[in-house]
Amino acid sequence: MSDVKLAIVYYSATGTVRGMAERLAATGESLGAEVRLRQVERTPTGGEKAATDEQAAEAEEAKGAAGVTADDIVWADAVLFGSPTRYGNIAGQLKVFIDSLGAQWGAGQLADKVYAGFTSTSTLHGGQESTLLALYNTIYHFGGIIVPPGYTDPSKFVDGNPYGVGHVAGQGDRPLDGVTFTALDHLVTRVVATAKKLTA
Ligand SMILES: Cc1cc2nc3c(=O)[nH]c(=O)nc-3n(C[C@H](O)[C@H](O)[C@H](O)COP(=O)(O)O)c2cc1C
Numbered sequence: 336m337s338d339v340k341l342a343i344v345y346y347s348a349t350g351t352v353r354g355m356a357e358r359l360a361a362t363g364e365s366l367g368a369e370v371r372l373r374q375v376e377r378t379p380t381g382g383e384k385a386a387t388d389e390q391a392a393e394a395e396e397a398k399g400a401a402g403v404t405a406d407d408i409v410w411a412d413a414v415l416f417g418s419p420t421r422y423g424n425i426a427g428q429l430k431v432f433i434d435s436l437g438a439q440w441g442a443g444q445l446a447d448k449v450y451a452g453f454t455s456t457s458t459l460h461g462g463q464e465s466t467l468l469a470l471y472n473t474i475y476h477f478g479g480i481i482v483p484p485g486y487t488d489p490s491k492f493v494d495g496n497p498y499g500v501g502h503v504a505g506q507g508d509r510p511l512d513g514v515t516f517t518a519l520d521h522l523v524t525r526v527v528a529t530a531k532k533l534t535a
Contacts, residue, residue, distance in 0.1 A: 339530040341368040341523075342407045345417035346375040346429040351455040351504045352417045354511045359415055359453070359523045366527050371410070373403035375432045403432060405439050413449035413530035414479075415523065416470055420454050420501075423462030424469045433473055446478030449530040451522055453500040463501030471498075482529045484522050494518040 341363045347353035353374070360372040408414055416433075418425040439445050452470045454463050474481050485497045494500065494514050500522050502515040 339368045339527050339534065340371075340410055340412045341527060341530070342371045342373060342403075342411035342414045343417070344373050344375065344403050344407065344414060344429075344432070345453075346377070346419065346426045346432075347417070347455075348377065348419060348426075349507060351502060351507075351511070352419050352453070355453050355455065355500065355502060355515065355519055356415075356417050358511070358516055358519045359417075362520045363523045363527060366524060368413075368527050371401075371407050373401050373407050375403055375426075375428050378428055405436055408436060408448075409439055409444045411448060412534050413482075413526050415451055415453065415526060417453045418466065418470070420456040420462045420466040423465040425454075425466055440477060443478070447533070448477075448479055449482050449526050449533065450474045450477070450479040451482050451484075451499055451526050453502075453519065453522065455502045455504050457504060457506065459503050461503065463496060464498050467496075467498040467501070480529075480533070482526050484518070484525060487525065488521045490514075490517045490521055 343356050343359050345352050345356040356372060360370045363370045416429065418429045436445060452467045454466045456463050471481050483498055484491055486492060491497060500515065500518045502511060503509055
């Protein structure tokens with residue numbers, strides 16, 4: 336479908352958002368995009384705990400995943416940012432990374448790219464939409480092109496989040512499922528297709 340350069344940049348404490356990012360990466364690659372899957376450095380936050388032993392093991396493994404740098408954003412035609420919802424906002428760790436991009440912002444290197452977001456909460460709704468909107472506040476300042484899913488596919492009437500993709504993880508007892516995977520696939524397909532048009 337494309338040789339679009341796609342950066343998937345996420346923070347995840349207990350593995351849910353990481354699983355979402357991995358799905359986006361796999362689908363993005365299947366679409367022909369060149370994908371960089373990058374995690375923001377994990378640092379402890381009060382209240383975080385792996386809900387299951389399996390998630391704890393996954394989170395431990397993720398420590399070895401490639402860390403994000405500013406170059407990953409500059410390089411990309413499209414960027415998907417993922418974060419757990421924290422009090423209806425993105426995680427501070429992702430915000431610290433975004434705040435480190437001042438030089439690239441000043442040089443205009445963050446503008447004119449496609450952006451969208453994904454998140455995970457413990458509770459139903461739980462601030463998913465406010466998290467995505469908070470993320471998008473930053474993208475306006477970048478001069479980025481936000482490509483939300485809207486209701487551009489029948490599947491969006493099932494997951495019901497026109498702002499991006501959100502998964503309700505419960506206490507870690509609600510793993511990623513078909514509804515979320517379908518929503519992620521739709522988002523990355525739309526983002527890659529739009530970026531391809533912009534880079535043509
Ligand atoms: C400090 C903190 C704040 C949180 N705030 C919310 C919240 O506002 N709404 C919610 O439903 N879950 C909240 N959660 C739960 C996480 O969003 C949820 O566990 C998420 O699935 C974790 O994603 P991860 O596995 O990728 O780390 C919070 C968790 C922490 C540690």
